[in-house]
Amino acid sequence: MLQVWKEYQEKNKDRFLNELLExxxxxxxxxxxxxxxxxxxxxxxxxxxxxxxxxxxAELFQTSGHPIVYGEKIIDPSKPTVLVxxxxxxxxxxxxxxxxxxPFDPVIKDGKIFARGSCDDKGQFYMHIKALEIMVQTNTLxxxxxxxxxxxxxxxxxNLADFVKSHKDLxxxxxxxxxxTAMISLDTPSIDxxxxxxxxxxxxxxxxxRDLHSGVYGGAVxxxxxxxxxxxxxxxxxxxxxxxxGFYDDVAEAxxxxxxxxxxxPYYEKEYKDDLGVRExxxxxxxxxxxxxxxxxxxxxxxxxGGYTGEGAKTVLPSKAFAKISARLVPNxxxxxxxxxxxxxxxxxxxxxxTLKASLHHGGEPYMTPVDSKAYKAAAAAIKDTFGKDPxxxxxxxxxxxxxxxxxxxxxxxxxxxxxxxxxxxHSPNEKFNLANYYKGxxxxxxxxxxxxxx
Amino acid sequence: MLQVWKEYQEKNKDRFLNELLExxxxxxxxxxxxxxxxxxxxxxxxxxxxxxxxxxxAELFQTSGHPIVYGEKIIDPSKPTVLVxxxxxxxxxxxxxxxxxxPFDPVIKDGKIFARGSCDDKGQFYMHIKALEIMVQTNTLxxxxxxxxxxxxxxxxxNLADFVKSHKDLxxxxxxxxxxTAMISLDTPSIDxxxxxxxxxxxxxxxxxRDLHSGVYGGAVxxxxxxxxxxxxxxxxxxxxxxxxGFYDDVAEAxxxxxxxxxxxPYYEKEYKDDLGVRExxxxxxxxxxxxxxxxxxxxxxxxxGGYTGEGAKTVLPSKAFAKISARLVPNxxxxxxxxxxxxxxxxxxxxxxTLKASLHHGGEPYMTPVDSKAYKAAAAAIKDTFGKDPxxxxxxxxxxxxxxxxxxxxxxxxxxxxxxxxxxxHSPNEKFNLANYYKGxxxxxxxxxxxxxx
Numbered sequence: 001m002l003q004v005w006k007e008y009q010e011k012n013k014d015r016f017l018n019e020l021l022e023x024x025x026x027x028x029x030x031x032x033x034x035x036x037x038x039x040x041x042x043x044x045x046x047x048x049x050x051x052x053x054x055x056x057x058a059e060l061f062q063t064s065g066h067p068i069v070y071g072e073k074i075i076d077p078s079k080p081t082v083l084v085x086x087x088x089x090x091x092x093x094x095x096x097x098x099x100x101x102x103p104f105d106p107v108i109k110d111g112k113i114f115a116r117g118s119c120d121d122k123g124q125f126y127m128h129i130k131a132l133e134i135m136v137q138t139n140t141l142x143x144x145x146x147x148x149x150x151x152x153x154x155x156x157x158x159n160l161a162d163f164v165k166s167h168k169d170l171x172x173x174x175x176x177x178x179x180x181t182a183m184i185s186l187d188t189p190s191i192d193x194x195x196x197x198x199x200x201x202x203x204x205x206x207x208x209x210r211d212l213h214s215g216v217y218g219g220a221v222x223x224x225x226x227x228x229x230x231x232x233x234x235x236x237x238x239x240x241x242x243x244x245x246g247f248y249d250d251v252a253e254a255x256x257x258x259x260x261x262x263x264x265x266p267y268y269e270k271e272y273k274d275d276l277g278v279r280e281x282x283x284x285x286x287x288x289x290x291x292x293x294x295x296x297x298x299x300x301x302x303x304x305x306g307g308y309t310g311e312g313a314k315t316v317l318p319s320k321a322f323a324k325i326s327a328r329l330v331p332n333x334x335x336x337x338x339x340x341x342x343x344x345x346x347x348x349x350x351x352x353x354x355t356l357k358a359s360l361h362h363g364g365e366p367y368m369t370p371v372d373s374k375a376y377k378a379a380a381a382a383i384k385d386t387f388g389k390d391p392x393x394x395x396x397x398x399x400x401x402x403x404x405x406x407x408x409x410x411x412x413x414x415x416x417x418x419x420x421x422x423x424x425x426x427h428s429p430n431e432k433f434n435l436a437n438y439y440k441g442x443x444x445x446x447x448x449x450x451x452x453x454x455x
Numbered sequence: 456m457l458q459v460w461k462e463y464q465e466k467n468k469d470r471f472l473n474e475l476l477e478x479x480x481x482x483x484x485x486x487x488x489x490x491x492x493x494x495x496x497x498x499x500x501x502x503x504x505x506x507x508x509x510x511x512x513a514e515l516f517q518t519s520g521h522p523i524v525y526g527e528k529i530i531d532p533s534k535p536t537v538l539v540x541x542x543x544x545x546x547x548x549x550x551x552x553x554x555x556x557x558p559f560d561p562v563i564k565d566g567k568i569f570a571r572g573s574c575d576d577k578g579q580f581y582m583h584i585k586a587l588e589i590m591v592q593t594n595t596l597x598x599x600x601x602x603x604x605x606x607x608x609x610x611x612x613x614n615l616a617d618f619v620k621s622h623k624d625l626x627x628x629x630x631x632x633x634x635x636t637a638m639i640s641l642d643t644p645s646i647d648x649x650x651x652x653x654x655x656x657x658x659x660x661x662x663x664x665r666d667l668h669s670g671v672y673g674g675a676v677x678x679x680x681x682x683x684x685x686x687x688x689x690x691x692x693x694x695x696x697x698x699x700x701g702f703y704d705d706v707a708e709a710x711x712x713x714x715x716x717x718x719x720x721p722y723y724e725k726e727y728k729d730d731l732g733v734r735e736x737x738x739x740x741x742x743x744x745x746x747x748x749x750x751x752x753x754x755x756x757x758x759x760x761g762g763y764t765g766e767g768a769k770t771v772l773p774s775k776a777f778a779k780i781s782a783r784l785v786p787n788x789x790x791x792x793x794x795x796x797x798x799x800x801x802x803x804x805x806x807x808x809x810t811l812k813a814s815l816h817h818g819g820e821p822y823m824t825p826v827d828s829k830a831y832k833a834a835a836a837a838i839k840d841t842f843g844k845d846p847x848x849x850x851x852x853x854x855x856x857x858x859x860x861x862x863x864x865x866x867x868x869x870x871x872x873x874x875x876x877x878x879x880x881x882h883s884p885n886e887k888f889n890l891a892n893y894y895k896g897x898x899x900x901x902x903x904x905x906x907x908x909x910x
Contacts, residue, residue, distance in 0.1 A: 208731040212731070220753075226687060226755070229687035278662065278677065279807050293670075300674075301762065302769060304760065305760045306759050307759060308758040309779075314549075328674065397668075429665065
């Protein structure tokens, strides 16, 4: 079959690219209410593209947030069904001044597509729509395909959970296939066998009831920035171990064997540091970089603000300071439990000189794909077909909040076939997706369906 | 003389107010380059008002920053000369959403003028221009008066220093009179006998060379917000004592006698806390609130920012974090020395996982007026004349960067006759100046000239 798939893609590759660029031009930022109509516009385009690619039907499901796009192509109910999950929403593009071109004005440069969402996740879920087109047009589709492309992944998939629970029949499938992760490189293909969970909160620290003159009051009234800094500083100990009592209680410790396997994955510390422009790495003592992002939980401050942040100097003792704080979780940590632990710990360490308000943004559970599952084996075989070598199983650091829910509600495994790269600047200015990776993904996906149907 | 002064003011009080309101409508924010032309407009208005009030001459002196307004009324070179210093620039008005009315759209409510600069310092220096008018119009001026009203007090008076050094003859006087401080209340008049010095710096902490995905990199790369929080947290110890080695070396410790006098000033802790809306105060162990803001140095974070600060959640491990940091200094600390100490300490504690850039915004020296000086005695006598009681000498917490320079370069003492209140929201939203204080100031100032001329 290889030949017909390749030929079809070769003939249509410019169109495959242009269609993606059109999708990338819609600023579908789920976090910002000003983009509500862009979200609908984007969902409508995704729906139409499913139909154009050969889906039997496609429709929008409204939620209390942004709509979910569902589509399907059922060739034979007795054949295996693959549920493709992805998301058409993207992260906010700020800070805008660090982009070399407009985040929603995609530019091709040096074989890379630069745009917000190019890799995360528009470029990656769109590969599946194009793979469907190839299989339909070449009469080679051997599985049923269902699509569930949501618009709230970047804000916690809160409405998708309800949708999945109330549409179990519609979503009934044998495996969930997700392209929303990275591989090591085109030369060293890999498959993420785990994603971390997430607990994302925001805190507001209030000192005095108004901004004060720092001369008249300085030294006599608690400064909320100083208090917040103290609280943040206390969350890691001198070994960069998270110092919240109970935080590690449920962490599934990796075995010596697992750690040995991880250590075998290629890792070049000098290149890693040079790429990031740092002189020294940072992290939990006793663990390697891959372990720190793969098998260990982490706690980051994603944003902080308070007082005067404009040009020049203002001698103010501010009334308020804020921070966005998130933890990445590993098996068997539970997102709700960690969120509660985090909020109650912050309340406990908040001194009486200030008032603390801490609230949840969103969370998600960690997930692991067993390497002996049919899903993993089909993905590994597909990659071997098109890359010519076995993929390395790795633990990814990111989060896809919905994974554990799919498994619980639909009773099926999830497999990650990600074609991005860690250097794709996800969530950062100048996000990109290599054209070669986009086309390689479209080429590889049909093989997954073939192997999964045959196993 | 009392009678003619009072009568003149009574007849003209509405005009005295309207003239001030017009001045307050100009957004003369020295810190922001967008207000450069407003600064010139404001300076021109101040110049014209000096001439209208009876000055022999008034002119603008250009600097590399904002212009200085100089004016004078010389009645007799053999008489004492009073140099009035003030500033027509104001602090930035942000956060704008916390103002109940436009910061540059003055509103009179409950006998108070609400506007940025109403008290600090347009309302206060303008009292001197109106006092000049009263004395000229009633033929009662008994001193020579010089005005030096600058436009860079809120950003460190950097160009005023050069101006003073190069115009010693022009500024030659017997005393510097400044209204840019507060009194306890109209019922309990007080005179600030000291102002604190200032060292104001900004730091930029850079971690990775770009914003990173907090899942892919979280736990393995130093987060500049966390590093900055740790650095800030380390600047005070558990007793809220500033823990920078050498910081207190030059502090002139107050004697037991001085502390006893300070303790006699009225202070109501419950009212103080209630006014600020805090449950507990904060400060250096072993000192009272008045001591903490009067005789002790302090260190504040005036602003902090980094990462994602918009609506919703963004899982970013940011490249940069920033803070504005300032110290208030007391006799005999030196601003340059403390700035150097602060910057070198921050560089010393900066870990190798980040890059630190620390730079000076501006500084200023602390200043004390001797209570046995002729200047202080004249001010105290003037206050007794119009308030009916002796003022209490107090140590103020704010800074007027130029004081020590005036003394050094012109060889004369400075005296502070402030008519504001601590509750005037200086540097904060809803800055105000009580009408009663404005008129009382205009009423009192002529008595200072009278007593100073007679002593």
